[in-house]
Amino acid sequence: METQSNHASEDTLITLANDSLDESVSHFDAATLSRLNRARQAAVAERVQSPLRRFLVPVAAAAFAGIAAVVAVPMLNVNPPIPVESQFSAAEDAELVENLDIVLWLMEPEDHAS
Amino acid sequence: MIDGLTCYNWAPGNEATRGEQALKNDRAMNDFLQGVERRALKMAELATGNRDDAMEIVQDTMLGLVRRYADRPDQEWKPLFYRILQSRINDFHRRRAVRQKVMALMPTGAEGSDEDPIEQAPAGEQVEPVATLQRELANESMLAAIAALPGRQQQAFMLRAWEGMSVADTAIAMRCSDGSVKTHYSRAVKALQAALASLFDSDATA
Numbered sequence: 001m002e003t004q005s006n007h008a009s010e011d012t013l014i015t016l017a018n019d020s021l022d023e024s025v026s027h028f029d030a031a032t033l034s035r036l037n038r039a040r041q042a043a044v045a046e047r048v049q050s051p052l053r054r055f056l057v058p059v060a061a062a063a064f065a066g067i068a069a070v071v072a073v074p075m076l077n078v079n080p081p082i083p084v085e086s087q088f089s090a091a092e093d094a095e096l097v098e099n100l101d102i103v104l105w106l107m108e109p110e111d112h113a114s
Numbered sequence: 115m116i117d118g119l120t121c122y123n124w125a126p127g128n129e130a131t132r133g134e135q136a137l138k139n140d141r142a143m144n145d146f147l148q149g150v151e152r153r154a155l156k157m158a159e160l161a162t163g164n165r166d167d168a169m170e171i172v173q174d175t176m177l178g179l180v181r182r183y184a185d186r187p188d189q190e191w192k193p194l195f196y197r198i199l200q201s202r203i204n205d206f207h208r209r210r211a212v213r214q215k216v217m218a219l220m221p222t223g224a225e226g227s228d229e230d231p232i233e234q235a236p237a238g239e240q241v242e243p244v245a246t247l248q249r250e251l252a253n254e255s256m257l258a259a260i261a262a263l264p265g266r267q268q269q270a271f272m273l274r275a276w277e278g279m280s281v282a283d284t285a286i287a288m289r290c291s292d293g294s295v296k297t298h299y300s301r302a303v304k305a306l307q308a309a310l311a312s313l314f315d316s317d318a319t320a
Contacts, residue, residue: 010303014275017306020256021276025152035169036155040147043176044140047184 143184146191147176150277154199157272160261161203171202178202192279196287200269207265259309263302266290270298271306 028036151172158168178198179191186194260268266288273284274295284295 009307013303013306013310016252016310017256017260017271018276020253021153021156021260021272023253024257025156028152028155032155032165032169036151036172039169039173039176040144040151042173043147043180044144046177047140047143047180 139184142188143180143191146188146195147179150192150195151176153277154195157269158199158203160257160272161265161268162206163261167206171199171206174202175199192277193283193286196273196277196279197289200287200289203265203269255310259306262309263305266294266298267302267305270295271302274299 154172154175155165155168158171159165162168162171175195175198179195183191183194260271263271269288270284273279273287274281279287281292281295284299285292288295288298290298
């Protein structure tokens with residue numbers, strides 16, 4: 001008997017609570033409803049953008065990596081050292097040898113003194 | 115043409131059908147959010163005591179649901195939505211508690227405060243509504259009594275009684291066991307019955 005009364009009381013409470021709560025949300029002012037609407041639209045727009053972003057991010061990352069590779073690889077590719085002999089022309093070679101001979105001659109003190 | 119709708123779930127194949135499906139999903143999400151937004155706002159408002167804070171919480175909740183759970187089956191959206199909502203409300207209370215501790219350290223904080231003591235009253239205080247009020251006053255009394263419930267009881271009561279969620283879904287939303295939901299709900303009902311006893315008496319005699 002008491003349990004039935006408690007149930008009835010609980011049911012009444014829930015009914016009254018729901019009525020009060022329903023009434024309170026049915027009287028939101030226009031500004032509040034507008035803000036709610038904007039918030040919802042922004043959220044749904046996020047849903048549209050998210051998959052697009054999911055698709056574009058890997059594509060953009062791959063494109064960036066490709067461009068970086070194209071730009072960076074030539075910069076990193078150091079030219080092999082050019083052989084010393086090939087750095088001088090034949091005329092320069094002869095001149096260098098001649099100068100070297102003079103230097104060597106100057107460095108020989110006995111011959112130079114005589 | 116590439117747009118968000120055709121890119122959603124993009125894969126080689128029948129893009130028109132996929133675009134239609136994405137559009138349908140967007141509509142479903144929009145309808146779902148439209149169906150819960152007012153109640154969510156009211157729940158957040160009762161929990162925070164401030165509509166602006168409540169609005170921010172609801173907006174964050176909507177974005178959180180869309181970002182993390184939009185691909186889940188729409189039957190799961192409701193408990194997940196309220197789970198995020200309750201999490202945001204809890205975050206709000208934590209931030210407010212920290213702010214209050216910081217403000218308490220300030221020498222000029224306590225005296226001469228312009229803050230409304232009713233607004234600052236902690237949850238759980240008993241509310242004594244007047245027995246014979248008109249309908250509007252009775253509604254206000256009911257809302258005040260619900261707002262005065264401790265946080266977990268308030269959540270359990272509103273999700274179960276107002277939103278009509280099952281114990282299992284409420285447990286998901288509240289991140290607790292089914293047994294805890296039942297306990298919180300039962301205590302909330304008893305607290306409301308006690309707080310609104312006079313209202314019940316007048317309602318019964320009417």
